[in-house]
Amino acid sequence: MRLIASDIDGTILGHDGTISTRTVEAFAAAAEAGIEIVFVTGRPPRWLDPIREQIGHTGTVICSNGAVTYHLGTERVLNSHVISWDTVAQVRDIVTALAPDARFALESLTGLHVEDGFLGNRIPAGSLNVVPAVLTADIADGGIVKMLAVLHTGNADEFLELVAPGMGALIEVTHSAPELALLEMGPVGVNKAVTLAHYAASLGIDAADVVAFGDMPNDIEMLGWAGAGYAMASGHPQALAATALVAPRFEDDGVAQVIESRLAALRLA
Structure with a gap:
């Protein structure tokens, strides 16, 4: 050891x-x-x-x-390692088509950027010190290192099973949320x-x-x-x-x- x-x-x-x-x-x-x-x-x-x-x-x-x-x-x-904005946009389209109620956030080297509806009642905003914002391409300038998608119903295993097959080799998808349908997506490889x-x-x-x-x-x-x-x-x-x-x-x-x-x-x- x-x-x-x-x-x-x-x-x-x-x-x-x-x-x-x-x-x-x-x-x-x-x-x-x-x-x-x-x-x-x-x-x-x-x-x-x-x-x-x-x-x-x-x-x-x-x-x-x-x-x-x-x-x-x-x-x-x-x-x-960063995710391109093109990849973010494609992944968002795929997830939204499969789970229309999904909401998204982007973790960049400069902070956490969340869209309206991401936090909901199960993710207290005060614990994250973030303010909901519109997710736009300029966020990529700060180096996007993780993309997050949440559903405020169900669990992460179910959410992952639903969307992962549609991702192909576009992005890495996993989760670490025991009680929340929150997916973590990162750069391929x-x-x-x-x-x-x-x-x-x-x-x-x-x-x-x-x-x-x-x-x-x-x-x-x-x-x-x-x-x-x-x-x-x-x-x-x-x-x-x-x-x-x-x-x-x-x-x-x-x-x-x-x-x-x-x-x-x-x-x-």
């Missing part, structure tokens, strides 16, 4: 915005042992305060499902695993020496790529099906338990 790659929400971070003391201490012990730590999340760079403030992480974070590599200490984008592999290679670390944790469909590729990919026992069935390794439930500090066990094994080796 030379590198630990962990998802954030539902894996180490709860709905209340806190990371357990045991988990914080486990990551600190791993760092002290010389193991590289990288967080790999669907979150954009501006929503990383929990790992900076609670874990004290100031290194690399892979954001927006692999579309952005960000250095938390210097608050600098190291690399990014980009996911958590692809960007993590590049990052690990830059450090001279092979997949076999990577331990990864995740709980949702947007973690599937990462869990399959890592030498030891752990799905959370409390995670989505598709994440659990993607790997033979299962960490205990989030509520039981599953990530901390695995890290503690692996560190103990290293000390005995």
